[in-house]
Amino acid sequence: MFQRNLVLRAESISSGSFQGVTNLEEWKQRRPEVRRQLLDMLGLDPMPARTPLNARVTGAFNRQGYRVENVVFESLPGMYVTGNLYLPAGGKPSQRFPVVVYVSGHAPGPAGAKVQYQHHGVWFARNGFAALVLDTIEFGEIPGIHHGIHNLALWEWLSLGYTPAGVEVWNAIRALDYLETRPEADASRAAITGRSGGGAISWFTAAADDRFKAAVPVHGTWSVGPHVAHDVVRENCDCIYFWNTYQLDLPLVGALIAPRPLMIVNASKDGAFPPSGYEPVYHCLRPVYDWYGASDKLATFAQDTAHADLPAYRKAANEWLNRWVRNDRTPFDESGIERETDARLTVLKAYPEGAINEGIHRTFIKTRPLKTPRTLPEWTARRKELASQLKEKVYRTFPRKQVPFDTWKAPYRMWTERYADSFQVEFTTEESVRVHGQLFIPRNGKTSHPALIYVKDREDIIFSVDFDHLLSAFRDHVVLVLNPRAVDYPMDVNRASVTRMTVALLGGTLETLHLWDMLRSVEFLVEDQGLKLNSISLYGRRQWGGLALHAAALDDRIERVILDDPPRSHGQGPALLNVLRLTDLPEVAGMVAPREIVSLTPLPETYRFTRSVYALRGNGAAIREAASLAGALRVWAQ
Numbered sequence: 001m002f003q004r005n006l007v008l009r010a011e012s013i014s015s016g017s018f019q020g021v022t023n024l025e026e027w028k029q030r031r032p033e034v035r036r037q038l039l040d041m042l043g044l045d046p047m048p049a050r051t052p053l054n055a056r057v058t059g060a061f062n063r064q065g066y067r068v069e070n071v072v073f074e075s076l077p078g079m080y081v082t083g084n085l086y087l088p089a090g091g092k093p094s095q096r097f098p099v100v101v102y103v104s105g106h107a108p109g110p111a112g113a114k115v116q117y118q119h120h121g122v123w124f125a126r127n128g129f130a131a132l133v134l135d136t137i138e139f140g141e142i143p144g145i146h147h148g149i150h151n152l153a154l155w156e157w158l159s160l161g162y163t164p165a166g167v168e169v170w171n172a173i174r175a176l177d178y179l180e181t182r183p184e185a186d187a188s189r190a191a192i193t194g195r196s197g198g199g200a201i202s203w204f205t206a207a208a209d210d211r212f213k214a215a216v217p218v219h220g221t222w223s224v225g226p227h228v229a230h231d232v233v234r235e236n237c238d239c240i241y242f243w244n245t246y247q248l249d250l251p252l253v254g255a256l257i258a259p260r261p262l263m264i265v266n267a268s269k270d271g272a273f274p275p276s277g278y279e280p281v282y283h284c285l286r287p288v289y290d291w292y293g294a295s296d297k298l299a300t301f302a303q304d305t306a307h308a309d310l311p312a313y314r315k316a317a318n319e320w321l322n323r324w325v326r327n328d329r330t331p332f333d334e335s336g337i338e339r340e341t342d343a344r345l346t347v348l349k350a351y352p353e354g355a356i357n358e359g360i361h362r363t364f365i366k367t368r369p370l371k372t373p374r375t376l377p378e379w380t381a382r383r384k385e386l387a388s389q390l391k392e393k394v395y396r397t398f399p400r401k402q403v404p405f406d407t408w409k410a411p412y413r414m415w416t417e418r419y420a421d422s423f424q425v426e427f428t429t430e431e432s433v434r435v436h437g438q439l440f441i442p443r444n445g446k447t448s449h450p451a452l453i454y455v456k457d458r459e460d461i462i463f464s465v466d467f468d469h470l471l472s473a474f475r476d477h478v479v480l481v482l483n484p485r486a487v488d489y490p491m492d493v494n495r496a497s498v499t500r501m502t503v504a505l506l507g508g509t510l511e512t513l514h515l516w517d518m519l520r521s522v523e524f525l526v527e528d529q530g531l532k533l534n535s536i537s538l539y540g541r542r543q544w545g546g547l548a549l550h551a552a553a554l555d556d557r558i559e560r561v562i563l564d565d566p567p568r569s570h571g572q573g574p575a576l577l578n579v580l581r582l583t584d585l586p587e588v589a590g591m592v593a594p595r596e597i598v599s600l601t602p603l604p605e606t607y608r609f610t611r612s613v614y615a616l617r618g619n620g621a622a623i624r625e626a627a628s629l630a631g632a633l634r635v636w637a638q
Contacts, residue, residue, distance in 0.1 A: 001432045001433060001434055002432075002433060002485050002486055002489060004432040005430065005431065005432040005433045005485075006228055006499075006502055006503065006506065007225075007228055007229045008431060008432060009228075009397075009506045010224045010225045010227070010228035010229060010505075010506060011225045011229070013224045013225065013244070013247045013248070013249055013506065013507075014223055014224050014225030014226075014249050014280065015225070016247075017248070017249040017251050017252050017284060018251070018252070018255075018284065018287075023291060024291035024292060027255065027288065027291065031255070031256065034248065034252050034255070034256060035207070035208070035256050037245070037246040037248060038204070038207055038208065038242065038248065038252075038253060038256065039208060040161075040245065040246075041161065041163075041242040041243060041244065041245050041246065041248075042163065042165060042166035042169055042204060042208070042242055043160075043161060043162060043163070043166035043167075043364055043365045044166055044169065044170060044208065048076060048170060050174070050177065051074070051076060051077055052074070053073040053074060053075075053174065053177065053178055053181075054073060054074045055071065055072070055073035055178050055181070056071070056072055056073075057069045057070065057071055057085075058070045058071075058072060058347050058348065058349075059347070061344065062089065063089075063122075063338075064089075065088070065089055065090070065125070065126045066086055066087060066088055066089050066122060066125035066126055067086075067087045067088075067089050067125070068084055068085070068086055068087075068121070068125075068340070068344075068345070069084070069085040069087065070082075070084060070085075070345065070346070070347040071083050071084065071085050071132070071178070071347065072347045072348060073174065073175075073178050075167075075170055075171045075174040076170075076356070076360075077356075078352075078354050078355055078356040078357075079167075079171075079355075079356055079357060079360060080140075080141075080142045080348075080352055080355050080357060081134060081135065081140070081171045081174065081175065082112055082114070082134075082135045082140055082141040082142065082347040082348060083114055083132050083133055083134040083135060083175065083347070084114055084118065084121055084132070084133050084345050084347075085121075085130065085131070085132050085133075085182075086121035086122060086124060086125035086129075086130070086131045086132075086133065087125055087130050087184055088125050088126070088128055088129070088130070089125075091184070095184070096183070096184060096185060096186035097128055097129055097130040097184055097185060097186060098128070098129055098130070098186050098189035098190070098191070098325045098326055099129065099130045099131070099132070099176070099179045099185045099186065099187055099189065099190045099191070100124050100129045100130070100131040100132070100190075100191045100192070100193065100321065100325075101131075101132055101134065101172050101175045101176055101179070101190070101191075101192045101193075101205075101212075102117060102120050102121060102124070102131055102132065102133040102134065102192075102193060102194055102198070103134055103136075103168065103172055103192065103193070103194030103197075103198035103199075103201045103202055103205070104116070104117045104133065104134060104135060104136055104139075104194060104197075104198050105117070105136075105194065105195050105196030105197045105198045105199070105219075105220075105309075106136065106138065106139060106146070106196060106197050106237065107139055108139045109139065109342065110141070110342070111141065111342035111343070111345060111346045112135035112136075112139060112140045112141045112345075112346075112347075113135050113136050113138075113139040113140065114133045114134060114135045114345065115340075115342050115345045117133055117195075117198075117309070118133065118339060118340060118345060119314075119334065119337050119339070120133060120193075120314065120318075121133040122334075122337045123314070123318055123332075123334050123337065124318070127318070127322060127326075127328070127330065128326055128328070129321075129325075129326070130179065130182065130184055130185045130186075132175050132178070132179060134171060134172065134175055136168060136197060136198075136239075137164060137167050137168060137171070137357055137360065138164070138237075138239075140357065141346065141347055141348050142348070142351060142352065142355050142357040142358075143357065143358060144164070144167070144357040144358050144359075144360055144361075145164065145358065145361060146164045146197075146237050146238055146239050147237055147238060148162075148164070148238055148361060149238050149497060149500060149501050149504070150236075150237055150238050150497060150498075150501060151497070153497070154361070155500065155509075155573060155575040156570070156571045156572075156573075156575065156580070157238070157361060158243060158500070158504055158509050158575040158576070158577050159570045159571065159575050159576055159577070159578070159579050159580045160361075160365040160367070160578075160580050160581065161243055161245065161365060161393075161577060161578035161580075161581055162361055162364060162365045163238055163239065163241065163242055163243055164237075164238055164239040164361070165200065165201060165204055165238075165239045165240070165241070165242060166242075166364060167360055167364055168197075168201045168204075168205075168239055169201060169204045169205045169208055172192065172201060172205040172209075173205065173208065173209050176190055176209065176211055176212070187211065188211075188213075189213060189325050189326075190211055190212050190213055190325075191212060191213060191214040191215065191216075191321045191324075191325050192205050192206050192212045192214075192215050192216075193215065193216040193217070193218065193317055193321065194217070194218065194220070195218035195219045195220065195265075195309055195313070196218075196219050196220055196272075196307065197220065197237060197239050197240060198218075198220065199217040199218045199219050199220020199221065199265075199273075200217065200220035200221075200222075200239065200240045200241075201220070201239070202215050202216065202217040202218075202220065203215070203217045203220065203221070203250065203253055203254065203257075204242070204253065206256075206257045206260070206262070207253045207254070207256035207257050208256075210260075212260070213260055213261070213324070213325060214260055214261040214262070214320070214321055214324045214325050215257055215260065215261070215262050215263075216262070216263045216264075216265060216316075216317040216320055216321060217264060217265070218265040218266075218313055218317055219265065219266060219267055219270055219272075219273055219307055219313070220240065220273060221250065221264050221266055221273055221277065221278035221281050222236075222240065222241075222250055222273055222277040222278065222281075223249055223250055223251070223276075223277045223278070223280045223281055224244070224249045224250070224505060224506070225249070225280070226274070226276035226277045226280065227277050227505070228502055228505065228506070229276075230274065230276055230277075231498075232271075232272065232273075232274065232277060233498055233501050233502045233505060234494075234498040234501075235271055235272040236272050236501075238501070240272075241501070241504070241505050243504040243505070243507075243577055244504065244505050244506060244507045245393055245396060245507055245577060245578060246396070246507070247396070247397070247506070247507040249284075250281050251280070251281050251284035251285055251288075254281060254284075254285045254288075255285065255288045258285065258288045258289050258292055258294065258297075258298070259289060259292035259293075259294035259297055260297065261297040261298075261320065261323075261324035262285070262297065262298055262299075263298075263299045263300070263301060263316065263317065263320040264278060264281060264282050264299070264300045264301070265300075265301045265302070265313050265316050265317055266278045266300070266301070266302045267302065267303055267304075267305045267306060267307055267308070267313070268302050268303065268304050268305070269304060269305055269306045269307075270305075270306060270307040271306070271307065272307055273307070275302070278302075282298070282300045285298055286298065297324070299320065301313075301316040311334065314332070314334065315332035318332055319331070319332050365580070365581060366581070367580045367581060367584075368580070368581060368582055368583060368584075370583070370584060370586060370587050370609050372609055372612050373612070373613065373616060375616070376616045376617065379590070379613055379616055383590070383591055386582065386583055386587065386591065387553070387591070389582045389583075390553075390579070390582060390583070393577070393578045393581070393582065394512070394576050394577060394578055394579050394582065395512065395515075395554075396507055396508070397503075397506060397507040397508030397512050397513075397577075398512070398516055399430040399431070399516065402430075402520075402523075403428055403429075403430055403431055404428065405427040405428055405520075405524055405527075405528040406427065406428045407425065407426070407427045407524070407528055407529075408425065408426040408427070409423050409424070409425050409426075409439070410423065410424050411423060411424075412424045412438055414465060415465070416438075416440060416467060416474070419440070419471065419474035419475065420440040420441055420442050420443060420474045420475070420479070421440065421441040421442075421443060422438065422439075422440055423438065423439040423440075423441075424436070424437075424438060424439075425437055425438070425439045425480075425524075427520075427524055427528065429485070429516060429517045429520040429521075430516065430520075433485050433513075433517075435482065435483060435484055435485055435517050435520075435521075436483055437456075437480055437481045437482045437483050437521075438464075438467075438479075438480075438481045439478075439479070439480050439481075439529070440470075440474055440477075440478070440479040440480075440481075441478055441531070442474070442475060442476055442477065442478065444475065444476060446476075447532055448532035448533060448534045449476065449477060449478045449531070449532070449533060449534065449638075450476065450477050450478070450533065450534055450535040450536070450537065450633070450638060451477060451478040451479070451480070451525055451531070451533045451535065451536045451537065452470075452473050452477045452478070452479045452480070452536075452537045452538075452539060452633065453479075453480045453482055453518070453521055453522065453525070453536065453537070453538050453539065454470060454479065454480070454481050454482065454539045454540075455482050455484060455514075455518055455521075455538070455539070455540050455544045455547070455548065456481060456482065456483050456484075456487060456488075457487065457541055457542065457543075457544055458487050458488070460541065461483070461487065461488050467481070469629055470629070472628070472629060472630035472633070472635050473629065473630070473633055473635065475635070476635060476638035477537075477633065477635075477638070478525065478531055478533065480521060480524075480525060482517070482518065482521050484513075484514040484517040484518065485513055485514070485517055486499065486510060486513070486514075487514075500575075504577065507577070508577055509574075509575045509576055509577050510575075511543070511547060511573075511574040511575050511576055512576055512577065514544075514547055514574075515547050515550055515551060515576075518538070518547060518548070518551045519551055519554060519555055522536060522538075522551075522555055522557055522558065526557070535559045535560065536557055536558050536559055536560075537558070537559065537560040537561070537562055537632075537633060538551055538552060538558050538560070538561050538562065539561075539562040539564070539629065539632075540561075540562070540563065540564070541564040541565065542564065542565050542566070542567065542573075543567055543572075543573035543574040544574070545561070545562075545563035545564060545565075545566040545567075546566060546567055546570065546573060546574045546585050546588075547574050548561045548562075548563070549561055549563075549566075549585060549588050549589045549591075549592060549597075550576070550588055552591075552592045552595065553588055553591035553592055556595070558595070559595050559596065560595060560596040560597075560598060560632070560633075561589075561592060561595070561596070561597050561598070562598050562599075562600065562629065562632045562633075563597065563598070563599040563600065563601075563603075564599070564600040564601060565600075565601045566585070566599065566601075566603070566604070567585060567604075568585070568604035568605070568606045568607075569584050569585055569586075569606060570584055570585055571584075584606070585606070586606045586607045586608075586609040586610045587609060587610075587613075589607060589610040590609065590610050590612075590613035590614070593610075593613050593614050593617050593619070593622070594614070594617045594619045594622055595622065596622045596623075596624070597610070597622065597623045597624075598623075598624055598625070598626050598631075598632040599624075599625050599626070600625070600626055600627070600628065600629070600632060601625075602625065603623075603625070607623075610623060611623055
C-alpha cells in the first residue's frame with residue numbers, strides 16, 4: 001500500500017504537468033513562475049554572484065584541423081572547474097565560432113570525466129565549433145560528491161534542498177560566461193549537450209539559461225510517474241533529479257526551452273532512462289512547440305541499445321546542433337579521430353589549496369541564521385511569516401484532502417489489559433496508506449482523560465509487547481502507540497535510500513509523510529474515536545522529537561511535546577525538504593510557545609533561542625526537563 005501511494009502521487013504529478021495550460025498565451029503567463037521554481041529547486045534562486053572566473057589555460061597542443069587548450073576556472077571562489085577547449089584550426093584571425101558546452105556523464109578517472117568524452121570535442125572542433133568539454137564535480141580533477149543520498153546517507157541534503165545538479169548547472173552557466181570572454185567564440189550562437197548525467201544537466205541548463213540556443217540531452221530523460229511506478233529511481237544518481245518542491249515534471253522543464261531547437265536522444269534498452277520515462281516527455285512537449293509554430297524544432301531519436309555512448313547517438317545529436325546552430329547539414333563523420341592520453345588532457349598538476357569542490361554541498365545552499373527576536377510583536381510577525389513559508393516549501397506535499405479513517409479496531413489480548421482497556425487499531429491517513437498501533441484507555445471511571453501519543457521509531461520496534469516506558473501513563477492517560485508508515489516495513493539500507501530519493505522526487509521527504517501521519521493520529525483520537533481529552537501530549541525519541549515539534553507548531557491541540565535526546569538542528573534530522581533554507585529546530589520549537597516542551601535529556605545549547613521566545617511570552621517555565629516520562633506528564637497530578 002505504501003508503494004502504491006508513492007505511485008499515485010507520482011502519477012498525479014505527471015498527469016497534472018500542464019493543468020490549466022492549453023495554449024501559448026496561458027503558457028507564457030505561467031512560464032516565469034515555472035522557471036523561478038526550477039531555479040529554486042536547483043538552489044539557483046537567487047543566482048549566485050558571478051564572481052571573477054580566474055580562468056587559466058595551463059597547456060595547449062595542436063592537431064590536424066583543431067587545437068586543444070586545457071582550461072580551469074572558478075565558478076565560485078574556490079570551486080574549480082576543469083575542462084578541455086577544442087577550437088577549429090586554420091580560421092581567420094577575426095573569425096568567431098559558435099560554441100558548445102559539453103556536459104560529461106559519470107566517467108571515473110583521475111584525469112576527470114572529460115577524457116572519456118574527448119571524441120565529442122574533436123568532432124565539434126573539426127566541424128566549426130568551439131567546444132568546451134567539462135568535468136563533473138564528482139569525477140573531476142578536483143573531485144566532489146554526487147551520491148549524497150543514493151549512497152552516503154547525507155539526509156541533510158534534503159533539509160537544505162541541495163542537489164548536485166544545481167552545482168553542475170551553475171558550472172555550465174559559468175562555462176558559457178567564460179566562452180563569452182574568448183575572442184574565438186561567438187557565444188550568441190551557443191548550444192549545450194551531454195549524455196547520462198550530462199543529459200539531465202543539459203535539460204536543466206538550457207531551461208535555466210536562454211543564452212543556449214539549442215540543446216540535445218542524450219540518455220538523461222525521465223518522467224516522474226513512470227520512474228516511480230517502475231522503480232527506476234534506484235538506477236540513478238542524485239544529480240539526475242531536482243528535489244521536487246513544486247511537484248513539476250520534466251516536460252515543464254522542456255517547455256522552458258521551447259521554441260529553441262531541442263532533440264531528445266535515448267536508448268530503448270536503457271535501464272536508467274527507459275522508454276516509459278522518456279516517451280511521455282516528447283509527447284507532452286509536442287503541443288508546446290506547436291503553440292510556438294516551431295514543430296520542426298523538436299525531435300526525438302532512439303536506438304535499440306543499452307546505455308552507451310555509441311556513434312548513432314553522436315550522429316543524431318551533432319547533426320542536429322550543426323543544422324540549427326551553423327545552418328550546416330554536412331553528414332556526420334568522425335573517422336580519423338584519435339584519442340589523447342589522459343596526461344595530455346589533464347589540466348592541473350596539483351590539488352589547488354583552498355578548493356571547496358569536495359565540500360560544496362555544505363556551502364552552496366545558504367541557510368537562514370536564527371535571529372533572536374527582541375520584542376513579542378517582532379516574534380509574532382516572524383512566526384506568522386515562518387508558518388506561511390513552511391506551508392509553501394516544506395509541507396507542500398501534504399495531501400490536499402483528508403480521507404475517511406476506515407478504522408479497524410480489535411481487543412489486544414495482552415498483559416496490558418491488567419492496566420487498561422487495550423486495543424489493536426489500524427486506520428487510513430491518506431489514500432493507500434494504513435497505519436497501525438495500540439490504543440490503551442484507562443478504566444478509572446473518569447469522563448475525560450489526558451492523552452499521550454507515542455510515535456515509534458524503526459529502532460524502537462523489537463517486540464510489540466514492550467511497553468516498559470509507558471506503564472506510568474496507563475492508569476490515567478489515553479495512550480496511542482503509533483507506527484507511522486514505512487517504520488515497520490522490511491527495508492534494507494539500499495531500499496530505504498531509494499525510498500527517500502523517490503519521496504524527494506515527489507516533493508517531500510519520508511519524514512514529511514511521517515509528520516502527516518502524526519497529525520492525523522491526533523484527529524483519529526479526537527474525531528474518529530470520539531474520546532473526551534482534556535490535553536494531548538506528543539512524545540518522540542531522537543529525530544521523532546523534532547517531528548513532534550513541527551506537529552505541535554501545526555496543531556495547537558497538542559499541549560505538550562516530550563523530547564528524548566532531540567537533535568540540535570535539522571542538520572542532524574529529521575530531514576524535511578528545504579527547511580534549513582527557512583529556519584531550524586530551535587525556532588520551530590519557539591512556535592510551540594506558550595505550550596509545554598519537556599525534555600528527558602538536557603536540551604542542546606542551540607535551544608537557547610527557544611528559551612528566549614518563551615521568555616518574551618513570560619512563561620519560561622514551560623520549557624523544562626524531567627527525569628522520566630512520568631515526570632514529563634506529571635502523572636501524580638492526574
